[in-house]
Amino acid sequence: MSIKTAAVTGNEAASYALRQINPDVVAAYPITPQTELVQSFSEYVADGLVDTELITVESEHSAMSACVGAAAAGGRVMTATSANGLALMFEILFIAASNKLPIVMPVVNRALSGPINIHCDHGDTMAARDAGWIQIYSENAQEVYDNLIQAIRIAENMKVRLPVMVMFDGFIISHGIERVDYLDDATVRNFIGTYQPNHPLLDIDKPLTFGPLDLYDYYFEHKRQQAEDIKNSKPIILDVAREFKEISAREYGLFESYHLDDAETAIVVLSSAAGTAKAVVDELRDRGRKVGLLKPRVFRPFPYIEIAQALSHLKAIAILDRSVSFGSFGGPLFTEIRSAMVEFKKIPENFNIIFGLGGRDINEQDITGIYNQLDEVVKSGKVKERVQYLGVRD
Amino acid sequence: MNAIKKKGWKEIPKGGLILEAGNSEQYETGSWRSQRPVWDEQKCTHCMICWVYCPDSSIIVEEGRVKGIDYKHCKGCGICAAECPTKAIAMKDENEFREKEGV
Ligand code: SF4
Numbered sequence: 171m172s173i174k175t176a177a178v179t180g181n182e183a184a185s186y187a188l189r190q191i192n193p194d195v196v197a198a199y200p201i202t203p204q205t206e207l208v209q210s211f212s213e214y215v216a217d218g219l220v221d222t223e224l225i226t227v228e229s230e231h232s233a234m235s236a237c238v239g240a241a242a243a244g245g246r247v248m249t250a251t252s253a254n255g256l257a258l259m260f261e262i263l264f265i266a267a268s269n270k271l272p273i274v275m276p277v278v279n280r281a282l283s284g285p286i287n288i289h290c291d292h293g294d295t296m297a298a299r300d301a302g303w304i305q306i307y308s309e310n311a312q313e314v315y316d317n318l319i320q321a322i323r324i325a326e327n328m329k330v331r332l333p334v335m336v337m338f339d340g341f342i343i344s345h346g347i348e349r350v351d352y353l354d355d356a357t358v359r360n361f362i363g364t365y366q367p368n369h370p371l372l373d374i375d376k377p378l379t380f381g382p383l384d385l386y387d388y389y390f391e392h393k394r395q396q397a398e399d400i401k402n403s404k405p406i407i408l409d410v411a412r413e414f415k416e417i418s419a420r421e422y423g424l425f426e427s428y429h430l431d432d433a434e435t436a437i438v439v440l441s442s443a444a445g446t447a448k449a450v451v452d453e454l455r456d457r458g459r460k461v462g463l464l465k466p467r468v469f470r471p472f473p474y475i476e477i478a479q480a481l482s483h484l485k486a487i488a489i490l491d492r493s494v495s496f497g498s499f500g501g502p503l504f505t506e507i508r509s510a511m512v513e514f515k516k517i518p519e520n521f522n523i524i525f526g527l528g529g530r531d532i533n534e535q536d537i538t539g540i541y542n543q544l545d546e547v548v549k550s551g552k553v554k555e556r557v558q559y560l561g562v563r564d
Numbered sequence: 565m566n567a568i569k570k571k572g573w574k575e576i577p578k579g580g581l582i583l584e585a586g587n588s589e590q591y592e593t594g595s596w597r598s599q600r601p602v603w604d605e606q607k608c609t610h611c612m613i614c615w616v617y618c619p620d621s622s623i624i625v626e627e628g629r630v631k632g633i634d635y636k637h638c639k640g641c642g643i644c645a646a647e648c649p650t651k652a653i654a655m656k657d658e659n660e661f662r663e664k665e666g667v
C-alpha cells in the first residue's frame with residue numbers, strides 16, 4: 171500500500187476518487203461549484219484512464235434519469251451536482267432511492283435561489299433529506315475522498331442497496347486547496363470490489379419489471395421496506411468505516427466527537443465549519459475551558475440515539491444549522507437533535523444558530539462568541555433566544 | 565371478487581420490482597369497475613370491434629365468436645359499448661349486480 175500526498179481542491183479530490191472507483195456510467199451536467207469536479211473527471215475519460223461511459227446530458231433531470239436507467243441496467247453509476255441542479259433532479263432522487271439503485275453522488279453544497287447565489291449553504295441537500303438517500307457530510311477534502319470510496323461500499327451492500335450523497339461545502343472545500351493523502355489505485359479497487367447488481371434489467375434470461383404502477387395496495391409496503399433498509403444501513407456504515415481504517419489509518423463513525431467526554435458545553439455543526447470550531451476548541455481548552463464539539467457525519471439515517479447519548483452529559487449545547495427550514499421550530503439539525511434528546515431524562519440547555527447562508531463566513535470570533543453564550547446559559551440557567559441568526563444585520 | 569391474498573412488506577421483492585414477467589393476469593382489475601358491460605348474444609354479429617378496442621383484453625373470444633366478458637379484469641370503461649355497431653353491449657350500474665351476487 172503506497173500513499174500519495176497531493177495539494178488539491180475538494181473537487182479534484184472527489185474526481186480522483188471517481189477515477190479510482192472507475193464507474194461504468196457517469197451522467198452529469200455542469201453547475202457551479204461542482205463544474206470543476208466533472209470537468210476534471212472528463213479529462214480522465216479523455217485520457218483513457220477510466221472505462222466510464224460519460225454521458226453529457228442536457229439537464230440534471232436527465233442526468234439523474236440516465237443514472238437510474240444505467241443503474242437499473244446493472245452498472246456502477248455516479249454523478250455529481252449542486253443546489254439548483256439537485257433541485258432539478260428532485261423527482262428522480264425519489265425514484266432512484268425507491269428503486270433501490272446504489273448510485274453515489276457527490277453534492278457540492280450551495281445555496282438555492284433566490285435571489286441567485288452560488289456560495290455555500292446546506293439548503294440544497296437539507297431539502298432533499300427525505301428523498302430516501304443516505305447522506306454523508308464531509309468536513310474537508312480528505313473526508314470527501316474517503317467518504318466517496320466508503321459510499322460505494324455502503325450503497326452496494328446487499329442489506330442496504332440505496333443511493334448515497336456525499337456532501338462538501340461549495341467553494342470553501344470544493345475550491346480551497348488542501349493536503350490530501352490518496353490511497354493507491356489497487357488498494358481502492360480491492361476495497362470497493364466488483365459490483366454485483368441485484369436484478370439487472372439487461373439480464374435477458376430473467377425478464378422483470380422496473381418501476382411499475384404501485385397503488386394503495388402495495389405502495390405503503392414498499393415505503394416500509396425503504397424505512398427499514400435505510401435504518402439498517404447504520405451498522406453497515408460503521409462496518410465499512412472499520413474496514414476503511416485498516417487501509418487508510420483514518421477513523422470514521424456516524425459522527426465525530428472532539429473533546430466531548432469531559433466537556434461542559436459543546437457546539438454541534440456539520441462540514442467545514444466544524445474545522446473552524448475545532449481550532450476554537452483547542453484555543454479555549456488551552457485557557458482551561460471545558461468546551462467540546464460534535465460533528466455529525468451521517469445525516470440520513472440520522473443517528474439520533476447515538477448523538478443524543480453523546481450530548482446527554484453536557485450542561486448546554488448550541489446546534490448550528492447552515493440552512494433554514496422556513497416556518498419550522500428551528501434548523502433541520504436542531505429539530506432532529508432536540509427531539510432525539512427527549513429520549514433521555516436530563517436534557518442539556520440548548521439553542522439553535524442559523525449561520526452562513528449564501529456563503530456568509532463564520533469565523534473563530536463568531537464561534538468563541540457562541541461558547542461564551544453557552545457559558546452564560548449555564549450560569550443563568552436561561553436561554554435568551556431559542557433560534558438565532560448569526561451575523562445578520564438588523 | 566376473489567382477489568389474490570396480499571403479501572406483507574417483508575415478503576415482497578424490494579424496489580417495487582416484479583420478478584415474474586407476464587403476471588398482470590393475476591391482478592384482478594375487475595374490482596375497479598363501477599359500470600358493467602352486459603353483452604346481448606342475440607344482437608351480436610361477431611364483428612370483433614369490441615375485441616379490438618377493449619384496453620383490458622376482456623372480451624372472451626373462442627373460434628372467432630364472442631363468448632362473453634371477463635369480469636375479473638374488465639374495468640368497466642365502456643369503450644366496447646360505445647363502439648359496438650349493433651348496440652349489443654349495454655353499460656349497467658355495477659351495484660345492481662354486487663347486491664345480487666352478494667359481493
Ligand atoms: S362490437 Fe358488438 S357486435 Fe361486434 S362483436 Fe362486439 S358485441 Fe358483437
Ligand code: SF4
Binds near residue numbers: 618622623633637
Ligand atoms: S367495459 Fe372496457 S374493459 Fe370492460 S370489456 Fe368493455 S372495453 Fe373492455
